[in-house]
Amino acid sequence: MSMLLRRFQLMWHTYRKMLLLYLLVLLLPAGCLLYYYFEKSADILERQVTQSMLKSVQQVKINLDYRLAKVQEISDALILNTDLYEILARDPQSGTRFSQVEEEKKLGNMLRSLQGSDILKIKLYVNADKMYAGEHVNFFSLDQAARMPWYDEVVGRNGAVQWIPTHMERYISTPSEARVFSSARIIRDPNAYSRIIGILMLDVAEANLAAILNQAELDVHSHNMYVADATGMIVSHGQPEKLNHPLLPPETFKLIADQPFGIEKIMMDTQTYFVIFDTLSEGGWKVVSLLPAGQISRMSNQFNVGFSLVLALSLALLFIVGAFLVFAHLTRGTINRVRDITEQLRVRGAAMIEEGIPHPSGVVIRLEKSVTHMLSTFQHLMEDNYRAKEREKEARLRALQAQINPHFLYNALDTINWMALTKGAHDISRMLNMLAQYFRLTLNKGKDIVPLEDEMNLSKAYLEIQKQRFHNFDYTIKFPGLLSGRSIPKLSIQPIIENAIMHGVHNREGHHGSISVEAEAEGQTFVIRVTDDGIGMTEEQIAQLYASLNASSSPSSYGLYNVWERVRLFTGGAGRLVIESQPGRGTTVSIWFPAEENGRNE
Structure with a gap:
C-alpha cells in the first residue's frame, strides 16, 4: 500500500500542472455551456410542447368533426325524407284519430331506427293539435318548443342546423338526467314555406x-x-x-x-x-x-436535471479519457519497446521468436484480446437483437392479419342472410348480398391493382347499397368485354360515384336523378366516365377543384384527390383526370388510362 501511495505522489508532483490545466480547460467551457443551456432550454421546450399540443388539438378537432358530421348526416337523411314532410304538413282535423295513430307509428319507426350509440334521442316537435304531440318520448308540441331558450336561434337559422350547447335532459326511458348537446333545425311546409310544421332535434351524449x-x-x-x-x-x-x-x-x-x-x-x-x-x-x-x-416549467426542470446528470457523466468520461492520455504518456516507453519488438519481428522473423522477446510484458496482449472479445460479443449481441426484432415484426404482422378474417366476415354475413330469408326480409337479404360482394371485392386478397371488371362489379355493389339507402337515383354501368382485364388501382371509381350522389343528386331539386358509369376504348388508351344529372358546377368551382387536386396539403375534395394521386402514380404521370360540368345540367368526371405498357403493374 505504501508503495502505491508513493507512486501516486510522484505522479502528482510530476504532472499536477498538466492535470490542473486540463481541469480548467474542461470545466470552464462546461460551466458556460450549462448557463447557456438553462437560459435557452425553457423557451425551446415551450415551443416544442405547445406545437405538440397544437397537433393533438388538431387531431381532436378531426375526431370531433367526424362525430358531428355523422350526426349531421342523420339529420340530413331525415330532412330529405319526403314522407316526413307529407305527414307533418297534414291537417290534424282532416283525418281520423286512427290515421294519426298510423302517422305516429310510421314517424316513430323512422326516428327510432336512427337512434344508437351516437344519437341518444331523436325528438320531433309537431303541431300541438296532433294527437301524439304529447307523447314526450320522441314527439313533443311546437308550443312547448316556442318556450325553449334556443327556439329563436333555431328559427333564425331558417332550416340550417343549429348546435345547442350542453344541457341536462330527463327521458322517460331513463331514471336519471343525462348531459347532452343537440342538433336542431326547423321544418317548413313545402307548399306554404312561411309555415313551420316541425322542429327536428338530435340529442348526443356529451360523454362522447x-x-x-x-x-x-x-x-x-x-x-x-x-x-x-x-x-x-x-x-x-x-x-x-x-x-x-x-x-x-x-x-x-x-x-x-x-x-x-x-x-x-x-x-x-x-x-x-x-x-x-x-x-x-x-x-x-x-x-x-x-x-x-x-x-411546462416543471417538465423543463426535470429535463434539466437529467441533462445535468448526463453532462456530469460526460465530463467524468472526458476526465477518464484525459487520464488515459496521461497514462498513455507515462507508458510511452513500454509502447516504444513494443514497437521495437514488432520491428525486430518484421526484420528478423522466426529467429527473434527463437531467441525470445526481451522485457516480456503481457499487458498489451491481454488488452488486445479483451478488446477483440468485447467487439466479438458486441457483434453477437447486435445479431441477436436484429433477429429478435425480425421475430417481433413477424409476430405483429401475424397478429394484424388475424384481426381481419374475411372468411369469418363472409360466413357471418351468410348466416345473417339466411336469417333474413327465414323471416321473409328479402330486401335485407339483398342488401346483405351486395354488402358481402362489396367486402369481397374491396379486400380482393390484399391486392391494390385489380381488373376493370372487378372494379365495375364493386361500383355496382356500392351503387346498389346506396340506392337501397336513399331510393333517389337510378344508375347504369356499361363497359366492353375487351376492357375487362385491363388493370386499374382498386377503389378508383367508388369515391367519384360517392361525390356524384352526395354533391350532385342529393342537392338537385326534387332529390332524384341518375348516374351512369361507362368505360370505353380509345385506340390504345381507355377512359372511364362517371356522369350524373345533378346540380352541376360553375367554371369557378371546377377551377377550385383542379387547384385542390394539385394542393400539397388539406385538399377540399379528399376522395377525388386520393383517386387522382393513385392514378397518377399507377400511370407514371401519363394518366389524365378531366371534369366537365354546367350548372343545372350535371357533371362528368373522366379518367384516361394510357396504353398497358405505360401503366404500372401491381
Whole structure:
C-alpha cells in the first residue's frame, strides 16, 4: 500500500500542472455551456410542447368533426325524407284519430331506427293539435318548443342546423338526467314555406366528446382539454362541473374568437397559460387546450436535471479519457519497446521468436484480446437483437392479419342472410348480398391493382347499397368485354360515384336523378366516365377543384384527390383526370388510362 501511495505522489508532483490545466480547460467551457443551456432550454421546450399540443388539438378537432358530421348526416337523411314532410304538413282535423295513430307509428319507426350509440334521442316537435304531440318520448308540441331558450336561434337559422350547447335532459326511458348537446333545425311546409310544421332535434351524449378529449390529455390528471361554443362557454370537458361556465374572461376569449387556430400566451388569475386552439367545422365551436406555463416549467426542470446528470457523466468520461492520455504518456516507453519488438519481428522473423522477446510484458496482449472479445460479443449481441426484432415484426404482422378474417366476415354475413330469408326480409337479404360482394371485392386478397371488371362489379355493389339507402337515383354501368382485364388501382371509381350522389343528386331539386358509369376504348388508351344529372358546377368551382387536386396539403375534395394521386402514380404521370360540368345540367368526371405498357403493374 505504501508503495502505491508513493507512486501516486510522484505522479502528482510530476504532472499536477498538466492535470490542473486540463481541469480548467474542461470545466470552464462546461460551466458556460450549462448557463447557456438553462437560459435557452425553457423557451425551446415551450415551443416544442405547445406545437405538440397544437397537433393533438388538431387531431381532436378531426375526431370531433367526424362525430358531428355523422350526426349531421342523420339529420340530413331525415330532412330529405319526403314522407316526413307529407305527414307533418297534414291537417290534424282532416283525418281520423286512427290515421294519426298510423302517422305516429310510421314517424316513430323512422326516428327510432336512427337512434344508437351516437344519437341518444331523436325528438320531433309537431303541431300541438296532433294527437301524439304529447307523447314526450320522441314527439313533443311546437308550443312547448316556442318556450325553449334556443327556439329563436333555431328559427333564425331558417332550416340550417343549429348546435345547442350542453344541457341536462330527463327521458322517460331513463331514471336519471343525462348531459347532452343537440342538433336542431326547423321544418317548413313545402307548399306554404312561411309555415313551420316541425322542429327536428338530435340529442348526443356529451360523454362522447369528453372521451375524445380525455384521450388527448398531456397526462391523465391534467384535464386541460375543452370544447367551447362561439361565446366562450364550456360545452364539453373531462370534469362535468365545469360545463356551461366561461372558459376564459370575455376580453381574453376575443383574442381567439376570430382566429381559426393558433397558440396564444395569456395571464389569468396571476398565472401564465398557453391557449392552444382549433375551430370545429360544425357550429363554430373551438377545441381548446388551456396549458399552464408552470406545467411546462416543471417538465423543463426535470429535463434539466437529467441533462445535468448526463453532462456530469460526460465530463467524468472526458476526465477518464484525459487520464488515459496521461497514462498513455507515462507508458510511452513500454509502447516504444513494443514497437521495437514488432520491428525486430518484421526484420528478423522466426529467429527473434527463437531467441525470445526481451522485457516480456503481457499487458498489451491481454488488452488486445479483451478488446477483440468485447467487439466479438458486441457483434453477437447486435445479431441477436436484429433477429429478435425480425421475430417481433413477424409476430405483429401475424397478429394484424388475424384481426381481419374475411372468411369469418363472409360466413357471418351468410348466416345473417339466411336469417333474413327465414323471416321473409328479402330486401335485407339483398342488401346483405351486395354488402358481402362489396367486402369481397374491396379486400380482393390484399391486392391494390385489380381488373376493370372487378372494379365495375364493386361500383355496382356500392351503387346498389346506396340506392337501397336513399331510393333517389337510378344508375347504369356499361363497359366492353375487351376492357375487362385491363388493370386499374382498386377503389378508383367508388369515391367519384360517392361525390356524384352526395354533391350532385342529393342537392338537385326534387332529390332524384341518375348516374351512369361507362368505360370505353380509345385506340390504345381507355377512359372511364362517371356522369350524373345533378346540380352541376360553375367554371369557378371546377377551377377550385383542379387547384385542390394539385394542393400539397388539406385538399377540399379528399376522395377525388386520393383517386387522382393513385392514378397518377399507377400511370407514371401519363394518366389524365378531366371534369366537365354546367350548372343545372350535371357533371362528368373522366379518367384516361394510357396504353398497358405505360401503366404500372401491381
